[in-house]
Amino acid sequence: MKALQFFPEKCTGCMRCEISCSYAQSGVIQPNRSVIKVAPLEGHTSYAPYTCVQCDEGWCMTACPVDAIVISPAGAKIVMEDQCVGCKLCTIACPYGTMFMDTTSKKAIKCDLCGGAPACAEACPTEAIVWHETEQGDWLGDFAQSRAQYNFTGLVQSQTG
Amino acid sequence: MATKKHLIVGAGTAGYNAIRTLRQSGSQDQIALVSAEHPYSRMVLPYFLEQGISEGHTATVSLNQLEKWDVELHLGRRAVSLDTQNNKLTLDNGDELEYDDLLIATGSSAVRLNLPGADGEGVHGFWTLADARAVSRLVSPQSHVAMVGAGFISFTILNGVIQRAGQVTIVEVAGRILPRMVDDAGAAVVSRWLEARGVTLRTGAQLKSIEDSGGKKRLSFADGAPLDADLVIMATGISTNLSWLKGSGITINQGIVVDDHLRSNVANVYAAGDIAEGKNRITGAMEVHAIEPTAAEHGRVVGANMAGREVAYPGSLMLNIVGVAGLDIASFGAWDDPDATVIVGRRDATNSYRKYLLRDNRMIGAIYVGESNETWSGNDLGMLKGLVQSGVNLDGWADHLSRNPFDIKRPYLANRVVSSLMPQTTLGQSSPSPR
Numbered sequence A: 001m002k003a004l005q006f007f008p009e010k011c012t013g014c015m016r017c018e019i020s021c022s023y024a025q026s027g028v029i030q031p032n033r034s035v036i037k038v039a040p041l042e043g044h045t046s047y048a049p050y051t052c053v054q055c056d057e058g059w060c061m062t063a064c065p066v067d068a069i070v071i072s073p074a075g076a077k078i079v080m081e082d083q084c085v086g087c088k089l090c091t092i093a094c095p096y097g098t099m100f101m102d103t104t105s106k107k108a109i110k111c112d113l114c115g116g117a118p119a120c121a122e123a124c125p126t127e128a129i130v131w132h133e134t135e136q137g138d139w140l141g142d143f144a145q146s147r148a149q150y151n152f153t154g155l156v157q158s159q160t161g
Numbered sequence B: 001m002a003t004k005k006h007l008i009v010g011a012g013t014a015g016y017n018a019i020r021t022l023r024q025s026g027s028q029d030q031i032a033l034v035s036a037e038h039p040y041s042r043m044v045l046p047y048f049l050e051q052g053i054s055e056g057h058t059a060t061v062s063l064n065q066l067e068k069w070d071v072e073l074h075l076g077r078r079a080v081s082l083d084t085q086n087n088k089l090t091l092d093n094g095d096e097l098e099y100d101d102l103l104i105a106t107g108s109s110a111v112r113l114n115l116p117g118a119d120g121e122g123v124h125g126f127w128t129l130a131d132a133r134a135v136s137r138l139v140s141p142q143s144h145v146a147m148v149g150a151g152f153i154s155f156t157i158l159n160g161v162i163q164r165a166g167q168v169t170i171v172e173v174a175g176r177i178l179p180r181m182v183d184d185a186g187a188a189v190v191s192r193w194l195e196a197r198g199v200t201l202r203t204g205a206q207l208k209s210i211e212d213s214g215g216k217k218r219l220s221f222a223d224g225a226p227l228d229a230d231l232v233i234m235a236t237g238i239s240t241n242l243s244w245l246k247g248s249g250i251t252i253n254q255g256i257v258v259d260d261h262l263r264s265n266v267a268n269v270y271a272a273g274d275i276a277e278g279k280n281r282i283t284g285a286m287e288v289h290a291i292e293p294t295a296a297e298h299g300r301v302v303g304a305n306m307a308g309r310e311v312a313y314p315g316s317l318m319l320n321i322v323g324v325a326g327l328d329i330a331s332f333g334a335w336d337d338p339d340a341t342v343i344v345g346r347r348d349a350t351n352s353y354r355k356y357l358l359r360d361n362r363m364i365g366a367i368y369v370g371e372s373n374e375t376w377s378g379n380d381l382g383m384l385k386g387l388v389q390s391g392v393n394l395d396g397w398a399d400h401l402s403r404n405p406f407d408i409k410r411p412y413l414a415n416r417v418v419s420s421l422m423p424q425t426t427l428g429q430s431s432p433s434p435r
Ligand SMILES: Cc1cc2nc3c(=O)[nH]c(=O)nc-3n(C[C@H](O)[C@H](O)[C@H](O)COP(=O)(O)OP(=O)(O)OC[C@H]3O[C@@H](n4cnc5c(N)ncnc54)[C@H](O)[C@@H]3O)c2cc1C
Pocket: A087, A089, B009, B010, B011, B012, B013, B014, B015, B034, B035, B036, B037, B038, B039, B041, B042, B043, B044, B045, B046, B077, B078, B079, B080, B105, B106, B107, B108, B126, B127, B128, B153, B156, B157, B241, B244, B272, B273, B274, B275, B290, B291, B292, B293, B295, B319, B320, B321
C-alpha cells in the first residue's frame, strides 16, 4: 500500500505543500484551506508537514451520522461533499487533528490523497514529503522529541539550569 | 446449522450501526428491527432547520438497503413489554416477537418543564423529525423565538433559529449558558459573542408559566419582567426511554447497566446508545453518554458481538462540539474534574479560550473555544481529543503547556501520540467503508 511519508529533517518550511494542497482541494491558493499543515517545531528553524494517516479505525468515518465519509479506491477516507451536513462531529472524533471545516462551503474537508497522486508530494522540492510503498508511521514523533530541548523561541535552553 | 434471530429495538444511530456491523461481518443470521420511527439521524435535524439539507437527507439507512440486508421490518411500532424468561418482545399492536438475542436501542426523549402552559400550542421541543418539521414551518423573519434551556441541544439549533427568526431570546435557569458543556470562563466568552450578535440572554431565570396573551406566548418568571414571544422552543433536558422495560428483570440505574461487551444483566440482552449506562473511558465510572459517537460505537460493538465475535469496549469518551455564528465551542472528557491540575490559556481579542485538565501528567479533559478561522487553520482541536484518548504521559511538557497553552502540536507530536493511537480500533480490525 502506498502512503505519504514525511522526512521532517528535510522540510524547509517553504509551504509549497500547503499551497498546492489548497489548490488541489478547493481550486484556490489559500493555505488555510489546506489539509496538510506545516508547523514550526522549534521557534522558526525547524518545520514539519503533517496530515491524515488514513488510520485503520477511521474515527471520522465511523462517527459521521450520515455516512458521508467513505473509503476511496486510493485507500483514503474521503468526504462526500454532497452528503456532508456540516455538523463538525468528525472534527472532534478524529484524534489526530486532521479533520477540518471549509469555512466557505461549511463542509468537512480532509486529506483524500488527491485520488492517488498527492499534490503535496509532487510540490515538495526537498523530498520531505514522499508518496511511496510503505507502512503508515509516526513520521514526526522522533523529530519533535529530538527538538524538545529547544524552547519555543528557538533558542537552546540552558542544560545546566 | 440453524441461524440465530437477532432482534433490534430502535432504528436510531445505535440500532443502525448494529445492523450494518452484523451484515458487514458476514453474518447470515435473521435480523428483525422494531422501531417507533423510521431510521434517521436526530443530530442532523438542526441542519434541516438551517435549510442546508432536505428532509430526506436526515434519513440514515434506506428501506431499500434494509431490504437488501434481509431485515424483517416492524416500523411505526413500539415495543411495550419484554419477557426475558421466554425471550419474547410484545409490540403495541399485540404482536409478539421471539429472539435469540436482543438489542435495546430506544434512545431518549426530550423532557418538558412541568409548569402551566409548557405543553400548550406554540411551545415545541426539538428532538424528533416531527418537532423539526413543526419548528421549521412556524419560524419566520417576523418571529421572536424564546429558547428555553441553554444546554448543548439548544445550542445545536441556535444557528438555524438566528438565521430564520427576527429576534432570539435564550432563557436559562442556571446562572450561565452551556452549564454541562463548558466552564464559567468559557461560557462567558460565548455569551459575549452571542450578545454582540443580537441574541438576548436571560440566565438565572426561573420560568413559572407560559400563557396566551394577545396572540403571543407570554413567559412569566419568578423574578423580572415577563417575555412575549411568537414561538417557544423548549430544550430542557432528556430522559431515557425505559418505562416499557418495567418488570423485565433488566437492571436499570440511570440507564440500562451494561458490561464491557454491552450486555445487560440478562446475557442475551444488549443495550446501546443513549439508553445504555456504560463505562466512561477516562474515569471508568458507569455513565449515560447521550451523544452520537457513543451510540455509534456501542452499536458497532453489539453488532460484532451478535455476529459471534468477542469484542470488549474500552468505554466511551464524552465529546461535544457546537458552532454558533462562527465561534466553535468544544469539550472533551473530564473537563469539569474539580481535582485535576488545570492549565488555562486565553486571548480575549480573538475569543480564544483553552482549558486543559491533567491528572498524573495525563490530559483527562479539555475545553476549546475559538473563532472558525483559527480553529480550522490548525490541528489543535482534534489533537486535544487525541491527547485525552491516548492518555500519554506528558511529563515535562505539562510545564511547557502551562507557559504556552496555545502550543498543543509540539507536546502532541513529541509524546508520540500518533504512534500510540495508530493501533487503536474499536472492533479490533480496520473499519469497512459504510457504503
Ligand atoms: C437536535 C439534536 C441535536 C443533536 N446534536 C448532537 C451533536 O451535535 N453531537 C452529538 O454527539 N449528539 C447530538 N445529539 C444526540 C444524538 O442524536 C443522540 O445521542 C443519538 O441519536 C443517540 O442514538 P440512539 O440510537 O441511542 O437513540 P436514537 O437515535 O434516539 O434512536 C432511538 C430509536 O428508538 C425508537 N424508539 C423509542 N422508543 C421505542 C419503543 N418503545 N419501541 C420501538 N422503538 C422505539 C425511536 O423512534 C428511535 O428510532 C443531538 C440530538 C438532537 C435531538
